[in-house]
């Protein structure tokens with residue numbers, strides 16, 4: 001039994017309930033984290049990335065975006081045109097594609 005102390009008194013809580021609350025809190029934070037991550041990915045799916053070597057603009061595959069390293073908004077991606085793997089800056093302008 002765990003004892004929770006309040007100003008006016010205390011209630012005894014079975015440890016199973018305490019454990020359930022902790023597990024729920026962990027699950028909750030994981031779900032929130034995943035939701036945030038997903039929304040970032042959704043945004044990235046609409047982005048074009050520009051190769052720093054040949055300035056070719058391309059839309060990476062979703063699964064490659066998930067695995068790619070991200071630093072300061074730039075992602076390490078493989079250019080489909082010249083094959084170089086380097087940091088690619090996101091490009092929002094889709095008119096030239």
Ligand SMILES: [Zn+2]
Pocket residue numbers: 051052053054055056079080081082083084
């Ligand atoms: Zn390239």
